[in-house]
Amino acid sequence: EVQLVESGGGLVQPGGSLRLSCAASGFTFSSYWMHWVRQAPGKGLVWVSRISTDGSSTSFADSVKGRFTISRDNAKNTLYLQMNSLRAEDTAVYYCARVLVSSGYFDYWGQGTLVTVSS
Amino acid sequence: DIQMTQSPSSLSASVGDRVTITCRASQSIITYLNWYQQKPGQAPKLLIYAASGLQSGVPSRFSGSGSGTDFTLTISSLQPEDFATYYCQQSYSTLWTFGQGTKVEIK
Numbered sequence: 001e002v003q004l005v006e007s008g009g010g011l012v013q014p015g016g017s018l019r020l021s022c023a024a025s026g027f028t029f030s031s032y033w034m035h036w037v038r039q040a041p042g043k044g045l046v047w048v049s050r051i052s053t054d055g056s057s058t059s060f061a062d063s064v065k066g067r068f069t070i071s072r073d074n075a076k077n078t079l080y081l082q083m084n085s086l087r088a089e090d091t092a093v094y095y096c097a098r099v100l101v102s103s104g105y106f107d108y109w110g111q112g113t114l115v116t117v118s119s
Numbered sequence: 120d121i122q123m124t125q126s127p128s129s130l131s132a133s134v135g136d137r138v139t140i141t142c143r144a145s146q147s148i149i150t151y152l153n154w155y156q157q158k159p160g161q162a163p164k165l166l167i168y169a170a171s172g173l174q175s176g177v178p179s180r181f182s183g184s185g186s187g188t189d190f191t192l193t194i195s196s197l198q199p200e201d202f203a204t205y206y207c208q209q210s211y212s213t214l215w216t217f218g219q220g221t222k223v224e225i226k
Contacts, residue, residue: 013214033179037163037217042137044219045155045157045220046217047164047208047209047215047217049216059206059214061214095163100197104151104168104169104210105168105210106163107165107168107174109162111161
C-alpha cells in the first residue's frame with residue numbers, strides 16, 4: 001500500500017525555520033518526482049515545490065523561492081522541505097505528493113502537516 | 120505563471136443532477152490538465168488526468184474534456200458522496216498551478 005506520511009509541522013515565530021519530512025513507503029520512491037503543495041486555512045491548493053527523482057532538479061513557486069529548499073534521501077525514502085524566514089502567510093497544511101516521471105499529475109498525497117507561523 | 124480560473128466558485132445541486140465545472144487557462148496547456156476532489160479534512164484525490172483520462176477506481180459518472188485553454192469536468196448524476204470541492208491543475212509549465220476551486224454543495 002502506498003503511504004506518504006508528513007511530519008515536522010508546528011507553531012513557529014515569524015522569521016523562524018522549520019523542516020518538514022515526508023516518509024514514503026509501498027512504492028519505489030526513487031522512481032517518482034516528489035512535490036509539496038500547501039493549503040492555507042479555508043483556502044485553495046497552492047503548488048510549492050518539486051524535486052526530480054535523483055534530486056538534481058528542483059523548482060519553487062515565486063512566493064517561497066530563496067526561502068525554502070527541497071531535498072530527498074532515496075536511501076531513507078524520505079522527502080524534505082526546509083523552510084526559512086517564515087512569514088504569517090506561510091501558515092498552511094503542507095502536503096507531499098508523488099508524480100510518476102512525465103505523467104504530470106499527483107496520484108497519491110499524504111494527509112498533510114500543519115505549519116502555523118505566529119508570534 | 121499560467122493562471123487557472125474555475126467557474127463557478129460554488130454551486131448548489133441536488134442528488135441526480137448533472138453538474139459541469141469549467142476551468143480556463145491563461146494560455147494553451149494542450150491537455151496537461153488534471154482534476155481533483157477534496158473533502159473537508161482530507162487530502163485531494165485525483166479524478167481525471169490529461170484532461171480526459173479517468174483515474175483507476177473513480178466512478179464513470181465523472182468525465183473530463185477540453186484542450187488548449189478550456190476544460191470541463193462533468194458529473195453525470197450527482198451522488199451524496201460527490202459533495203466536495205473540485206480543483207483543476209495544470210502541469211504544462213515548470214511551475215504548476217491550481218484553479219481556485221469549485222465547492223459543490225447540497226441544494
